[in-house]
Amino acid sequence: xxxxxxxxxxxxxxxxxxxxxxxxxxxxxxxxxxxxxxxxxxxxxxxxxxxxxxxxxxxxxxxxxxxxxxxxxxxxxxxxxxxxxxxxxxxxxxxxxxxxxxxxxxxxxxxxxxxxxxxxxxxxxxxxxxxxxxxxxxxxxxxxxxxxxxxxxxxxxxxxxxxxxxxxxxxxxxxxxxxxxxxxxxxxxxxxxxxxxxxxxxxxxxxxxxxxxxxxxxxxxxxxxxxxxxxxxxxxxxxxxxxxxxxxxxxxxxxxxxxxxxxxxxxxxxxxxxxxxxxxxxxxxxxxxxxxxxxxxxxxxxxxxxxxxxxxxxxxxxx
Ligand code: UVW
Numbered sequence: 001x002x003x004x005x006x007x008x009x010x011x012x013x014x015x016x017x018x019x020x021x022x023x024x025x026x027x028x029x030x031x032x033x034x035x036x037x038x039x040x041x042x043x044x045x046x047x048x049x050x051x052x053x054x055x056x057x058x059x060x061x062x063x064x065x066x067x068x069x070x071x072x073x074x075x076x077x078x079x080x081x082x083x084x085x086x087x088x089x090x091x092x093x094x095x096x097x098x099x100x101x102x103x104x105x106x107x108x109x110x111x112x113x114x115x116x117x118x119x120x121x122x123x124x125x126x127x128x129x130x131x132x133x134x135x136x137x138x139x140x141x142x143x144x145x146x147x148x149x150x151x152x153x154x155x156x157x158x159x160x161x162x163x164x165x166x167x168x169x170x171x172x173x174x175x176x177x178x179x180x181x182x183x184x185x186x187x188x189x190x191x192x193x194x195x196x197x198x199x200x201x202x203x204x205x206x207x208x209x210x211x212x213x214x215x216x217x218x219x220x221x222x223x224x225x226x227x228x229x230x231x232x233x234x235x236x237x238x239x240x241x242x243x244x245x246x247x248x249x250x251x252x253x254x255x256x257x258x259x260x261x262x263x264x265x266x267x268x269x270x271x272x273x274x275x276x277x278x279x280x281x282x283x284x285x286x287x288x289x290x291x292x293x294x295x296x297x298x299x300x301x302x303x304x305x306x307x308x309x310x311x312x313x314x315x316x317x318x319x
Contacts, residue, residue: 006258009122009265015228017235018270020129027128028146030117030272033193035154042195043155043297047318053284053296056241057113057205059104059252066208066278068247069219074106108144109310114152114302115275117160118142119309120264127269138307147274148304148311152241156197156298158281158288159184163201170202175251176220179301180225190294191239193267197298199243199317200224201281219257224249226262235271243276243298243315263281276300283318285305295319 020157023033059065073240084090109115115170116135118125118139120187123133130141162170166182181200185192192198202222208215223246242249250263267273300315 003285006260009259009262012094012226012254012257012259012262013122013157013266014272016231016270017208019269020127024271025128026143027272029150030127030274031238032147032150032152032272032274034238034240039154039195043299046155046293047294048293049319051285051287051319053317053319054314054315055281055284057111057278057313059106059111059312063209064212065111066205066215066247067107069216071107071110074104074110075100075103075317076104078102087272091155095312101302106312108305108308108312109277111312112278112314113276113281113310114144114147114300114313115264115268116144116147116309117268117272117274118144119268119275120261120266121269125269128271131147135309139309140307143153143304143306144302144308144311145304148302151299151301151314152197152238152274153297153299154195154197155193156199156243157185157190158188158199158201158284158294158296158317159192159194159245160188160201160285160288160294162178162203163285163289164188165191168203169204170222171221171230172207172218173220173251173253173255175225175255176201176229177225177227185294186260190293194254195238195240198239198245199281199284199298200281201285203282203285204246215298220252221246221250223248224251224263225251226254230270231263231266233269234273237246239273240296241274243279244278245281247273247278249277257319276313279315285317291319
């Protein structure tokens with residue numbers, strides 16, 4: 001993934017708009033501010049049957065956990081179980097209580113997760129113009145904590161790009177734009193509305209399970225690709241949260257400039273759009289294809305982890 005000839009991100013995003021200051025100098029949740037009580041109620045109006053879809057991937061999946069290169073899957077360790085009472089030095093509790101205990105050693109962004117707005121930056125500034133030095137030793141600004149404190153609830157819309165393109169999964173490096181999202185929605189008989197939580201299915205991670213280690217060769221996920229028009233569309237549509245079933249929400253390497261993850265910078269750092277990655281959308285997508293209802297109440301609460309740059313989450317889509 002090392003790219004030595006690519007231009008600087010500052011140059012690539014020279015025409016990209018920002019929302020810095022829009023919600024005040026102290027803001028740490030950005031476009032989630034759009035998710036007002038009214039938006040929660042708009043989402044609730046899309047609950048028709050009471051069907052609940054839990055969108056988190058299994059942590060510790062026996063088939064493997066897909067992670068960003070350089071991260072490792074969570075390791076769960078059993079600390080106490082019935083065998084702990086086999087020896088003489090077993091813990092003793094009045095009444096003879098036995099119990100199981102375990103712990104995990106995990107990247108906070110090593111499974112289905114929310115990125116904090118301070119997770120990526122360029123030019124020495126993170127979201128809202130805070131100094132990038134505020135990330136040293138822990139995010140003092142725009143960590144995942146304020147996102148976790150408020151929760152994320154609104155109308156969600158599934159955009160099934162794999163189905164729209166007539167493929168079981170999108171291909172390595174395959175791109176799409178906001179215009180493709182609009183066309184996908186139209187084909188599904190629904191419209192993307194202002195302030196929708198966009199939930200995009202590529203089913204690309206199926207290849208992780210099919211291909212094993214070869215999945216990481218020439219790693220280049222499919223996804224949205226940067227253009228100033230796309231970023232302006234996100235801004236005008238007041239999109240609060242982009243959720244995808246890929247590891248990093250956008251095409252890994254921008255085909256035009258060669259930079260890595262420019263939308264992380266343009267959407268997250270500049271507009272304050274929260275990113276949610278590695279969602280499992282398969283059951284939800286099957287249901288939407290069957291009943292034709294692609295909108296739902298979306299509700300997610302990442303864990304409240306002090307100064308963290310992200311957190312695991314189990315988002316819910318309720319139809
Ligand atoms: C990076 O941006 C490196 O990771 P993530 O996929 O967690 O956003």
